[in-house]
Amino acid sequence: MIAAGVVALGGISNNTLAATVAYDFSGTVSGDQALGGSHSYTAAGGPALTAISGSYSQSGTGVPVAGDAFTAGGQLVGNNRGTDEMGVGVCFGNGCNNGHIDDAPEIDASGREAVRLDISGLFSSFGSFTINADSATDGEVLGIFAGNAAGTALGAKLADATSAGGNVSITPTSNYLFFVADNTTTSGADVLLHSLTVTPNAVPEPASLALLSTALVGVSLSRRRRRGFGCGVLKRSERRGL
Numbered sequence: 002m003i004a005a006g007v008v009a010l011g012g013i014s015n016n017t018l019a020a021t022v023a024y025d026f027s028g029t030v031s032g033d034q035a036l037g038g039s040h041s042y043t044a045a046g047g048p049a050l051t052a053i054s055g056s057y058s059q060s061g062t063g064v065p066v067a068g069d070a071f072t073a074g075g076q077l078v079g080n081n082r083g084t085d086e087m088g089v090g091v092c093f094g095n096g097c098n099n100g101h102i103d104d105a106p107e108i109d110a111s112g113r114e115a116v117r118l119d120i121s122g123l124f125s126s127f128g129s130f131t132i133n134a135d136s137a138t139d140g141e142v143l144g145i146f147a148g149n150a151a152g153t154a155l156g157a158k159l160a161d162a163t164s165a166g167g168n169v170s171i172t173p174t175s176n177y178l179f180f181v182a183d184n185t186t187t188s189g190a191d192v193l194l195h196s197l198t199v200t201p202n203a204v205p206e207p208a209s210l211a212l213l214s215t216a217l218v219g220v221s222l223s224r225r226r227r228r229g230f231g232c233g234v235l236k237r238s239e240r241r242g243l
Contacts, residue, residue: 022047028079048122088193110182144183
């Protein structure tokens with residue numbers, strides 16, 4: 002029985018990986034698409050994620066830092082304007098009025114613009130996971146920050162993503178992610194969040210879990226029988242001594 006338990010435990014090495022889930026933030030029409038102050042994004046096999054537009058206070062100089070407060074405002078814009086201009090951006094001011102958008106609606110550093118993404122659904126669905134984030138805008142830096150518990154301020158910086166560097170892997174630490182232009186200067190810097198690919202962490206196969214349970218029960222019963230047998234031998238020895 003113990004040998005069978007060891008074999009069963011050794012068989013738990015096979016894990017089931019859930020399929021990756023890819024979210025595309027590009028606009029669904031050519032050009033710029035007004036999405037309003039918040040927008041829900043869906044992907045096959047995953048929960049809906051909700052983004053809202055806004056800006057952050059600047060406690061540092063030239064770059065966002067943990068602790069900068071976030072305020073909702075403006076509107077999200079789906080960009081679909083070419084190879085390096087595809088993804089979600091933010092629009093503030095007169096350029097967002099009257100149903101048209103004409104002020105380069107990207108995540109602009111000079112306006113301290115930010116996109117806050119609620120990823121609580123990922124935690125509910127997958128428990129633990131990693132994310133690959135991609136910025137489509139050539140030559141600019143997309144800063145990725147965690148959020149505080151309430152999603153009202155930037156938390157720890159998780160990574161920088163560039164189109165030239167490809168996807169960057171992050172491990173989320175809260176229910177919110179903030180995406181900002183993370184350049185050393187605020188003039189002229191703007192980026193887009195192009196895509197997120199979510200990879201759920203490995204989970205044991207149901208068959209492996211059942212096998213593990215059976216093995217543990219078998220080991221437990223075997224130990225009990227051995228203890229019982231030892232006690233019986235001792236008692237017979239004691240009777241002979243008497």
